[in-house]
Amino acid sequence: MNISSLCSRVRMPMILAILSIMACKQGPKYAGPLSPEETVKTFQHADDIRVEVFAAEPWVIDPVSMEFDEQGNIYVVGMRDAYKPDSVKGKGRIVMLRDLNDDGRADTAIIFADSLREATSVLPWHGGLLVAAAPHIYFMKDTTGDGRADLKEILFTGFFNKNEEAQITNLRFGIDNWIYANNNGQAGKVTFSRRPESDSLSMKGWDFRFRLDRNQFEATSGRGQYGLAMDDWGHRFYTQNAEHISQVVIQKKYLDRNPFLPKGSRKALQNISDHEAEMYQLTPAPWWRAERTRQRNQRFRENGLPETERAEGRFTGGSGGTFYEGELLPAGYYGNIFTGDVAGSLAHRDVLRRIDSPYFKAGRAPGELDREFIASTDSWVRPASFTVGPDGSLFMIDMYRQHIETPLSIPQELQKGMDFDAGDKYGRIYRIVGKNAPPLKLTNPDLRNADGSKLVSLLAHRNQWWRLQAQRLLLERQDKSLLPEVLTMFRTHPDARARLHALYVIEGFNLLTAELVKQAAMDKEAGIREHAAILSERFPNCRTDLISLTKDADITVVFQATLGLGDFTGGDVTTALAEVMSRQGASPWFRTAVLCAPAGTAPDLLTALYSSGNFFNDTASWKSEFIKDVAGIIRQRNQSAEILSLEAFENILKVSGHQTWIQALEKGKSDSLVASKK
Numbered sequence: 001m002n003i004s005s006l007c008s009r010v011r012m013p014m015i016l017a018i019l020s021i022m023a024c025k026q027g028p029k030y031a032g033p034l035s036p037e038e039t040v041k042t043f044q045h046a047d048d049i050r051v052e053v054f055a056a057e058p059w060v061i062d063p064v065s066m067e068f069d070e071q072g073n074i075y076v077v078g079m080r081d082a083y084k085p086d087s088v089k090g091k092g093r094i095v096m097l098r099d100l101n102d103d104g105r106a107d108t109a110i111i112f113a114d115s116l117r118e119a120t121s122v123l124p125w126h127g128g129l130l131v132a133a134a135p136h137i138y139f140m141k142d143t144t145g146d147g148r149a150d151l152k153e154i155l156f157t158g159f160f161n162k163n164e165e166a167q168i169t170n171l172r173f174g175i176d177n178w179i180y181a182n183n184n185g186q187a188g189k190v191t192f193s194r195r196p197e198s199d200s201l202s203m204k205g206w207d208f209r210f211r212l213d214r215n216q217f218e219a220t221s222g223r224g225q226y227g228l229a230m231d232d233w234g235h236r237f238y239t240q241n242a243e244h245i246s247q248v249v250i251q252k253k254y255l256d257r258n259p260f261l262p263k264g265s266r267k268a269l270q271n272i273s274d275h276e277a278e279m280y281q282l283t284p285a286p287w288w289r290a291e292r293t294r295q296r297n298q299r300f301r302e303n304g305l306p307e308t309e310r311a312e313g314r315f316t317g318g319s320g321g322t323f324y325e326g327e328l329l330p331a332g333y334y335g336n337i338f339t340g341d342v343a344g345s346l347a348h349r350d351v352l353r354r355i356d357s358p359y360f361k362a363g364r365a366p367g368e369l370d371r372e373f374i375a376s377t378d379s380w381v382r383p384a385s386f387t388v389g390p391d392g393s394l395f396m397i398d399m400y401r402q403h404i405e406t407p408l409s410i411p412q413e414l415q416k417g418m419d420f421d422a423g424d425k426y427g428r429i430y431r432i433v434g435k436n437a438p439p440l441k442l443t444n445p446d447l448r449n450a451d452g453s454k455l456v457s458l459l460a461h462r463n464q465w466w467r468l469q470a471q472r473l474l475l476e477r478q479d480k481s482l483l484p485e486v487l488t489m490f491r492t493h494p495d496a497r498a499r500l501h502a503l504y505v506i507e508g509f510n511l512l513t514a515e516l517v518k519q520a521a522m523d524k525e526a527g528i529r530e531h532a533a534i535l536s537e538r539f540p541n542c543r544t545d546l547i548s549l550t551k552d553a554d555i556t557v558v559f560q561a562t563l564g565l566g567d568f569t570g571g572d573v574t575t576a577l578a579e580v581m582s583r584q585g586a587s588p589w590f591r592t593a594v595l596c597a598p599a600g601t602a603p604d605l606l607t608a609l610y611s612s613g614n615f616f617n618d619t620a621s622w623k624s625e626f627i628k629d630v631a632g633i634i635r636q637r638n639q640s641a642e643i644l645s646l647e648a649f650e651n652i653l654k655v656s657g658h659q660t661w662i663q664a665l666e667k668g669k670s671d672s673l674v675a676s677k678k
Contacts, residue, residue: 029287029417030402033380036428039400042378044282046367048330050435051374053428054395055097055106060427063397064226064384065169065320069124070447070469072390075112077119077131078427082164082399083406083420092116092133094140096147104431104440110147113140118161120169120226123179124469125212126476127448132168132181134161135188155193156210156217158200160186165406168208170228173472174236175500176534177508178209182224182238192217206252207238213475213508221252221268227321227385229337231352232464232497233527235360237272237321237337244279244318244339245350246271247359249589254563254596260636260672262629265592273350274363277315280371281344283379285311286403288414289343317343317404320385325464326392328433337362338373338394340383342404347383347396349373358559358589374432380423390445390465393437398428447473452482459489459505460498471501475508483511490516496525503531514539521545526554533560537567547576558584559593566597573599578608581626582615591626601633603645610649616658624664631668 034042036056043051055063055076065077074097081091093116095109112129113119119133128141128151137156140149159168166184174180187204194215207222227239236248250268255261285293293311300307321339337350349372350362365373374383374396382399389395401423407415431440447455447469458470474482483506490502503520506512517539520532533549536542546568549561562580565573577600584590594600606627609615615623634642646665653662 030422031379033400033402033423033426034378039376039378039381039428040430042376042381043374044371044376045374048435050433050437051396052431052440053105054431054440055427055429057400057426057428059097059106059109060095060429061093062399062401062424063427063429064399065121066385066387066395066397066429067122067124067129068387068389068465069129070445070473072442072444072446074106074442075122075129076109076397076429077122079118079120079164079399080424081118082401083403090115090117092119094119094122094129094131094149099442102441104442106429112142112147113149113152118164118167120164120167121171121181123171123173124472125179130155130171130179132171134167135159137168137171137181153193155212156190157193158190159183159188159203159208163406163408166225169226170224170238172228172230173468174209174230175232175234175468175471175504176531177213177471177475177504178211180220180228180230180236181208182222182226182228183207184225184240185223190217213478219252221248221250221255223269226319227339229321229323231323231335232325233500233530237323239318239321239339241318242277242315243271243273244277244315244341244348245273245321245337245362249359250563250592250596254566254593257566257596257598258601258633260601260633261592261595262632265588265595265629267588267592270359272360272362274361279313279315279341279344279346279348280375281312281341281346282375282377283312283345286379288410288418289405291414292411312344315341315344315348317341318348320383320397322386322388322394323464324388324394326388326394327463328392328437329394330434332365336365338386338396340385340396342382342384342399345376345379345381345383346372347374347386356555357587358556380426381428388463388465390443390463391440392433392463393440394432396430396432398430399423400426400428445469452477452479453485456482456485456489456502456505459486459501460493460495464497467497467501471505471508474505478509480509480511483509491519496523496528499523499525500528500531503528503535507535512538514541517542518545521549526552526557529554529557530560533557533564536561537564540568543568543570543573547572550576550580555584559590562590562593563596566593566600569599571604573597574602574604574608578605578612578615581605581609582612585626586620586622588622591622591629595626595629595633601630601637603634603642603649606630606646606649610652616661619660624660627661627664628668628671631665632672633668635669635672 036053060076062078062080063076064079078093081089093114094112096112097106098108116133121132123130131138136154139153141151170182172180185205189200191200206219209220210217224238225240229237249270290311293309296309319340339348352360355361382404384399385397387395455470458466486502486505517535536546546561546564552558634646
């Protein structure tokens with residue numbers, strides 16, 4: 001054996017040993033798991049709350065949502081096929097949790113349904129559960145009493161199902177008797193098994209809602225990903241990854257009234273955060289994300305681009321936005337919206353406040369300006385969603401996984417060493433309450449067997465969970481003999497929330513009248529007047545009430561009344577819309593509300609504005625924009641009578657020498673001609 005060969009044979013083991021030692025010194029790229037009790041100790045939060053383990057593996061695995069039914073039964077959806085290849089999908093499971101020894105912690109689980117593909121959400125309905133599991137929404141029910149679903153009906157099908165992070169989810173029963181769901185704007189052609197004669201519904205760009213009591217279904221405004229919150233008045237907020245809290249401001253049905261709306265006026269949604277995407281996580285970015293960010297920033301610099309990407313400290317996995325309406329957190333938490341960030345291992349809190357606009361603003365609480373509601377140093381914590389129990393506890397659902405990103409988002413070379421199954425035997429649910437709250441005692445509300453009068457009384461319960469359960473059960477039962485009791489609540493109850501629930505129980509009974517809507521329009525609570533504006537659209541003789549509501553002291557009521565007037569025509573409607581434009585036209589939202597209405601895009605509206613004597617007194621840019629849009633819509637509608645009226649109005653402007661407005665009209669007509677040729 002020659003010397004060089006011997007040296008090579010000696011060097012190789014030494015090199016391997018050195019590399020092994022270096023790897024040990026660097027440590028693993030990704031941390032390992034902790035026990036549930038150890039994880040709770042890593043939580044940093046305010047001194048006035050307490051966090052405790054309610055459920056953990058093996059009873060819950062990969063949990064993504066949890067709901068209580070009217071009996072107090074707890075159903076947890078486990079997405080056990082998350083991030084798995086298509087060939088092994090279909091391992092999702094819904095379990096019903098039990099606390100047999102009454103110690104406030106789940107100690108057994110009954111499998112309600114299994115072999116589900118990417119199930120995400122459930123909602124109690126008619127003694128069973130509605131289940132979102134793309135491409136379907138099911139109705140499942142246990143009819144034998146063994147705790148397992150033996151009835152499985154596909155109600156809707158055709159939803160997008162190519163990415164578990166962006167599929168149909170978040171089933172929510174709304175105060176307006178519609179059931180809402182997030183669709184993330186994904187494309188799909190949805191059909192309804194109970195109405196096979198109906199055309200398929202295109203879902204691209206929209207969320208979804210339906211009513212099983214009337215066999216209705218439709219696309220609705222929204223692009224919620226995972227997280228859907230509705231406040232006491234039915235305002236809808238959603239979570240969309242990097243936008244942790246946005247609000248639906250205009251419903252799709254209003255935009256659809258005008259197929260010629262300018263693209264810039266079709267906005268229906270608003271990011272309402274006043275602190276943008278900033279978050280205060282305690283975990284470092286995972287190695288793959290840090291490396292991907294480093295590579296991207298290097299490319300930005302090499303190409304002379306000003307962009308800079310951050311690997312941490314920004315919302316990228318916002319999830320589970322939930323409205324808190326219980327009483328076991330301190331009083332200041334009521335009405336807050338809680339959102340997790342699965343990438344940041346934290347729970348964020350937003351406080352809603354009214355502003356001079358048709359939407360809210362969401363801001364940090366005073367004590368959380370530089371920290372989060374809850375943040376963990378355990379990088380496996382993945383707060384996917386929240387729910388509020390009948391007792392008022394806030395529950396945080398934690399998938400507890402090493403990785404929480406779809407492989408579709410990670411470059412192939414950075415996936416080396418990543419085990420996307422790490423954590424598929426874990427899952428945690430935490431109970432969050434005030435520091436001095438009593439221990440959890442799971443109760444059986446037994447609302448399924450409650451008599452109708454009891455359910456009516458619960459419409460006035462201090463917690464939203466009870467009110468919504470009672471309203472849903474009354475809707476399901478359709479016991480119209482209860483009408484006198486419901487009417488009394490609507491007319492006399494001191495809690496405005498109870499009055500609103502009662503109004504929609506009457507609506508659900510199909511007993512709503514114009515007279516009741518007129519009474520609601522005069523209610524002292526703005527939230528009820530807002531819904532009166534919505535319901536007025538159904539009754540022609542409520543037109544004058546809508547016109548009156550356009551002068552309401554509350555801007556949200558004015559906005560909804562303006563939208564509602566779009567279903568009516570007439571000189572009084574045109575005058576009312578012109579007055580709204582004069583008062584609120586600087587807001588693009590109000591301009592859209594007017595442009596949605598046939599009366600709001602007619603030459604008569606321009607004449608009414610001109611006759612008012614003040615609209616054309618200044619040349620604000622938004623006024624030119626509005627006149628341009630009206631002229632463009634009239635030209636695209638191409639109705640000869642309207643075009644002649646528009647030309648007559650332009651001649652008036654020419655005589656008066658209003659060059660700015662003439663230019664706006666001409667530009668609108670010119671742009672519409674270009675648009676019509678495309």
